[in-house]
Amino acid sequence: MAQKPSEDNVYLFVPNLIGYARIILAFISFYYMPTNHIIATWCYIISGALDAVDGYAARALGQSSKFGYFLDMLTDRCATMCLLVVLSLFYPQYTILFQLSMTIDIASHWIHTQSAIMKGSDSHKKIDLSTNPVLKHYYGNRIVLFMMCAGNELFYSMLYLLHFTTGPVFPLGPLSFGFFSFVCVVTAPVAIVKTLISLVQLYAACQNVVSIDVEDRLKMKQ
Known part of the structure; x- marks a missing residue:
């Protein structure tokens, strides 16, 4: 039986799909950070919370990957960096x-x-x-x-x-x-x-x- 594309396509691993959602939420947060702290904060919090979810999914589904590791780490680093850029504008x-x-x-x-x-x-x-x-x-x-x-x-x-x-x-x-x-x-x-x-x-x-x-x-x- 042929495998489904998602079973051997690292890009479509569940943890990596969660990672893409984190990135989208992060960008929404970045956009609203200077003007709307409510939307920005909720998107930032949810994006951060999904960090634990994708790790759990990777272990539970056996879908750990080097790509996922770098995706996760870079999302964390860039999110914090962009927040600090906004703080530089505020203070x-x-x-x-x-x-x-x-x-x-x-x-x-x-x-x-x-x-x-x-x-x-x-x-x-x-x-x-x-x-x-x-x-x-x-x-x-x-x-x-x-x-x-x-x-x-x-x-x-x-x-x-x-x-x-x-x-x-x-x-x-x-x-x-x-x-x-x-x-x-x-x-x-x-x-x-x-x-x-x-x-x-x-x-x-x-x-x-x-x-x-x-x-x-x-x-x-x-």
Whole structure:
């Protein structure tokens, strides 16, 4: 019996179809970010939530793929980057900080992925992290990884929403505060730590690449 096209066509794998939906929702969010925070936020949230769904679908259906892995990672990176671009417009006095955040995020993930490929791994999460306890715990503990990524996204999302509204207000007299402000303050340390971990990731990836260079030079001398 001939296989259905979707069974051997990676582009039509269910997780990748979900990935395309994430991209569409992300673009809708980008379009409305400067003007309509309600539509933009809901599309951004749903796109982010589908990130967990496509991973579950890939494992449940046996449809994991390298294409899906890169599609997923690039969607995450580009979504955060575009949000930071809008934040730079809303808070121009902090543009340099948003630029640094974008640069560190993109550079660390790119070189880490490349070093993983050079080491023969199909994922940056599967390379040998035994010599780096920070990254070993970060990528080896799903709860820690989720909390760090979610906290980082929440921080930037709250900064975005605060441009429009403080959210529901907790009536405590002179100590009253908005919900979005509260979440922003709580998640700020998470965003800072996440950036520091990205710097560690960048350094570790550079070390991996340099070790490959050293091995290649030793082989040439033999």
